[in-house]
Structures are given as structure tokens and as C-alpha cells.
Amino acid sequence: MQIDTIAKKLLFNTVRVDTVLEDGTEGSGTAFVIAHKGVHGLRRFIVTNRHLVDGVRSGSLVFTQAHEGQPLIGMRFELEIEEFPDAWFVHPDPDIDLAIVPMAPLERAASEQGVQLYYHSIDTALVPDTSVVKAFDALEEILFVGYPNGVWDHVNLLPIMRRGTTATPIEMNFEGQSEFIIDAAVYPGSSGSPVFLYRPEGTPPSGLARAPLYFLGVISSVFFREEENQLVPGPVPASESTNMVRQSEMIDLGLVIKSTQVVSLLNEYSRRWKE
Template identity: 55%
Template sequence: MTAWTIDTAHKRLLYHTLRVDTVLRDGTRGTGTAFVLAHTYARGRALFVVTNHHLVEDVASGALVFTMARAGQPLLRSRFELRIEDFADAWLPHPDASVDLAITPLQPMLDAAADQGVELYWQPIDSHEALTSHDAAALDALEDVLFVGYPSGVWDQVNGLPILRRGITATPPGLDFEGRREFLIDAAVYPGSSGSPVFIVGSTPVGAETLRFAGVVTAVFFREETRGLVPQPVPASHSPGGTNAEMIDLGLVVKAEEVCALADAYLSRWVA
């Protein structure tokens, strides 16, 4: 087991996400991405796991893969798979069924691991870092983006780390694409990218890179012979789209404000 110090923003990105491994009711296996959110509300701070609703519905069994820790530091080559009973029922979907997000509290997972003598390592995305409508309105039409996940199920299996990828905005993040709280990115989005957090990349006056949480990958555009260009949820399986569909590297991103709205909906429902 190897200790590794997390001392930069880009290293922290590697620990925002959790790998989601699922088996659907038809026996199909899938891979996706979830991430840890720290959300501040009137009574304190709550920790959640967030992903796409399409990734967790109709799932017969599922697990989240964490990095193990020692004395508060991550242990490379040491990961912990936490299987969740009644996986599909563990998640609260967004109150607007058209918003492809789902959420579940993190604390029961931490408790379950602790009961087995396991310490988990994770880095939350703070909801204070979420891009607001006001912030987004000040951005240009074209901005650099970075997203983190498990495209086509690819990851560093030995060290248990996700894949970092870059792209650009394909529609202005300050506008709602097709009237929905979404925007497009020009980036290679593949099966397994479902639930990947997306960050707008900026810079400080001295040239250091800054990251703002902008949203969650939810769908990818396919070119189909009979229907033209159509957006479809990023599939969890590794055989997406069928034989007559081709992904065109346009990803649909649900805006970060909808993630915060979902956290508030969970708290209003389950926390007195």
C-alpha cells in the first residue's frame, strides 16, 4: 500500500468521483460515474453522492468503488467496493423528472465501511463552488472545460483512479440550451461518462488555473441513419447506440444549480 499526498487542485479532482458498477435486470453490466457533494444548508453541512438517474434506475445490483485511506490520506492500490442493497431504491431522483439526476446520502456508506474497519478517502465538490446563473452570464460563449470519470469503463485499475479529460463549451454556459437548464460541451463523451462532474477552467491574474463546478454529463448526441442527430442518455453499458448510431463528441451537461436544487429537495424531504 502506497501513501500519496493530495496537495493540488488537480490531484483533488481524482478523488471527487466514485466508480459505479451496475448489473441491470436483463443481466447487462454497466459502468458510470458518481461524485461526492458537500452542501451547506440552514442547519449545517450535508454530504451526498450524486449521479445520473438513468444510471441507477432499473438496476438489479450495484456498487460504488472508493479509495481506502490511512490517517486521512489515500492509499494507492487499495480500493473498497461497497455493494448497496436495493440499489435502485437508494437514490432520490430530481423532483423534475426531466432532469437526469439522482442523489443519496454519503454517511451511511461511511458507517458501513467503518463497521468493517475500513477508512474511505474522498474529496467533496463544495456546492459553494457551483457555477450560478449570474456567474455563467459573465462567461464567454467558448470556455475550456475539464471533466472526470470512467469513459468506456477505462480507469487506472491498479491505483483506483478515474480519467481526466478536457474539452470546450459548445453552447454558451450562460444560456439554457433548448430552454432547459443544460449546455453542450465539445468533448469525447463515452459510456461510463454518465454522472461525470464538469468544471469550467479559468485563470487567476497570475496565470494559475481555476476550476468552477459547472454541471454533470448526462447525454451524448448520436447520428442515426433514420433519425438524424438525437441526444440520448450516456449509456452505462459498453455497447452503446446500436449498429447504426455514431457518437459525434457533443455532450449534454445538466447545470450545477440543478444539483444544488436536488440536494435541497432531499433535505426538505428527509431532514426536519
Template identity: 40%
Template sequence: MSIADQLVHTTVRIECQDAGGQTSSGTGFFFNFCQDSDGQHVPALITNKHVIKGAQIGVFHLNTTGDNGDPAHGEHIPVPITDFEKGWIPHPEADVDLAAFPLAPIFEWVFQTRGKRAYLKSVNREFMALADDLNELSAVEDIVMVGYPNGLWDARNNFPIVRRGITATPPYVDFEGRKEFMIDCACFPGSSGSPVFLYNIGSYANKGGGISLGGRVKFLGVLWGGPQHTAQGAIRVVPIPTRNEPIAFSRIPNNLGYCIKAEKLLAFEEHFERLLKAEKAAKESGDIGSGPETAA
């Protein structure tokens, strides 16, 4: 499977409903934490805190695996979850708009109730662009963003929308002193939580100004928002044209996005490592509790 075909299996469309019945949508992506040489890991779904804020009910769809191990296109299972916001682990830094949802119990539920295994592709630490990787990049790099702008998706096949762009600020520096960078890409509501990837296929310009052959794909970060400008539009009140016309102010995206650098996900890695150590200690002492129930 090509890297492009893998990327479209890294995300899910997150549908939320609050206590008042209002609905919204955003993007989540799969990430494996605490992955070891034996393949053991803690699978999780990552999105922004604001995507799931106030959500009483959440739904996302998981693709299923066919008999040959390939994805069964067109076959996906809705996963409805109540008290949705409570199931998420917020990033420990209040100003970092990230949250993680442990998925192992969900995968078990899918298998036990539907007799199916989920098909997905997860990002992991080895795929992350950390400081050394970022220092090898140029100020302007090609990127792709995978998500659900305005909630759009291929509902039949459970596929996301892929957008293409460039880095708008140098990814090797911290934008405004924060662990962030900007991208020049069409960023609309519903894209929040989308993973952003460095995407070079075939060849790319290296930092020294030369051309390097081969592909280069890395996980750069997570979209959380973007600047907008305001435009005035008249709402025509008819059939009484002599009345004052109320003015509508429309917020229009600037096709720029703010992205949290990939390294900020490492705080979740530390969180899950502590849980796994506590679980191991409990087993060794003979006190077998419920544990984190997150390791695959």
C-alpha cells in the same frame, strides 16, 4: 494537494446489474449538501437517473485514508448494494436526469466493517457556478470532465479518466431553453453522470477581453448524454458470399455532450434541508425516530 489532484478524487465508477444479469457502468461524484459553518453536511453521491435505472445490484469503490491523512493509493473498498435503484432520490423534475444517494450510512459501514475511513473530495455549493458566476464567463471556456468513458478506469488505484474540452454553447444561456449547456469533449457511454468543471490554471481570458492571472475552477454541471451519428458497416457472412449481407448500423459519438447546469442540484439541497428540519423537530419533541440518517 493541487486542484487537479483533488478533482480525481471527486468521482466513483458505478457498476450496475439489472434483474436479467445485464451489466452497465456510469459515473457518480461526491457532493456535500446543507453544509454549515460547523462543518456539518449531508454527503451524497450524484449521477443520472438513467445510469441506475432498473439496477438490482450496484457497486462502487471507495478509496481509503492512510495513517497520515493522505489517500492510501491502491487501497480501495468495494461497496455492494442490493435494491440499488431504490436507494436513490430522483430529482423532482421528471425531465432533469439527476439522482442523489445519501452516503453517511455507507461511510459508517466502511468504518465499522473495515476499520477504514473513506478518502474523497466533495463538491459543494460554494464551488458551484451559479447565475452570477456564469455571467462572468465567455462563450468559449476551457473545461475538464472527470469520469469513466466506456467504463475505463485505473482499477488498481481506483482513479477516473480526465478529458479536456471547451464549452460548445455559451454557459450563461440556457441551451434550447433548458437549464443545460453543451461541451465539445469526447463523451462516450460510461461518462454519464460525470462532473464538468471550468478549468483555468495560471491565467485566463476574462469577459472584457483582458488576461487575468491566477486559477479559476468551478463546477459547471453534469453530463447526461450527447448526439450521435449513424454509420453503416457490412457484416460479412462467410463462407457463402452469394447471400445477402446484413448491414450493421453503428452509432458514433459526435464528441459533443449535453450537460445539466449545476444549479439544478439545489433541489436536492431543499429536500435534505426539509429532512434535517423534521429530524430536529422530532428530537426537540422527544420523538426520536430513525430520521434521515444522512448527516455526517
């Protein structure tokens, strides 16, 4: 496969997160690679949800291997991270469900084992500014990439792409938080999935929102129907075996943390740490 389109590159933006919780339960989730130019120059990071790394006994990130800059499709490299929860830098606001880890030490660890990692990072330049956000309509089509219910092409190591729409305007802060809602099939394993506004080639531009791709945010929670006429948001669980999934009904509404919060976390990390 020639990696020559935006959509194909997004197949190699996500990283599968496999975890073992303290109670021995196995889970999976989604992370992705982002590039950010901060006070110490351009650096790359892995981004995921805080709830995917808290309370984890052990965890690993699954990459595709590379050779001379090209992907070795199906060649798996699983990078196990010791003391998994401690490796992540979490958002200083405990209510913001984000965590990051720099790519540089991960790539060094892979290189020490003779492995090159293949991935395509998205850039924080894809985060829409205020004027572009104001140009978005109340209803926009979105794309998110990840491993719903742990489903993926485990032979070719490719994630699942899914479509949906915004359910609340991106311009507004849902319930006063830096979040918005999407109408999409969000399942266990979708936690940490990056959400994009993607306009395929040939789609007419809309006002100031002319770029083919915008990074809108990160899936964090899904709405559950716990009992008749009661809807509550809850973290997208890493494992479908949790009681929440068995006893509650997901209603295909996902809560997305806005990408501006990812940028603020990256800036905070860059302010504290040079390496």
C-alpha cells in the same frame, strides 16, 4: 503522490459505479461527492444520473481506502448497496436526469467493516452565481472526470481526466432546458461525470470569473447520428454493448445538466429528510 493541487484532489472526487442491469448486462458509470450546506447544516452526498440507477438489479460504488486521513493508493473498497435503485433520491422532475444518496450511511457501512473512505468532495459554493455566469465567454475550456468506456487505472483506482470546450454558452439554456452542450469525447461510462471550468495556476482571470475552479454541471446525454442528417440526444449508456452504441455514431457532443439543478435536488432532499 501528494494530494496538494486542485487537479489531484479531483482525482479523488469521483466514484466508480458498477452495475448489473435486469437483463444481466454489466455496466459502469461515474458518480462524485459533493458537500452542501442546507437547512440541517453541512452534509455530503453522492451524485450521479438517474438513468444509471433505474432498472438496475444490483450496484456498487468503488472507493479508495484511507488511513489516518491519507489515501491508500490502490486499496479498493467496493460498497455494495442492497436494493440499489431504492437507495437513491431522484429529482422530482422526471425529465431531470439526476439522483443522489447521502454519504453518511455509506461511511457508517464502511466503518462497520473497519474501512475509512478517502475522497475529496466539491462544495456547492463552486457553483457560479448569475453574475459569474454572465462573465463566462461563449467558448470556455472545460474539464470532466470519470470512467469513459469503463477505462480507468484499476491498479491505482484513478479516473480519467478529459478536456473539451463549451459548444453552447453556459449562460443560455439549451433548447429551453437548464442544460448546455460541450464539445468533448463523451463515451459510455462518462455518464454522471462532473464538469468543471478549470483554470490552472498562472492563468489570468477573466472579469468576475476569477476563481480557479467552477462546478458547471453533470454529463447526462451524448448526441448520436442515427441516420444521415439526423442527430438525436440520448442517455450516455452504462455499457458499450447496448444496441444504441452499435447502431449509432456518437459525434462528441455531450449534454450537461447545469449545476444549479444539482443544488435544487440537494435542497429538496434536505427539506424532506434530516438524516
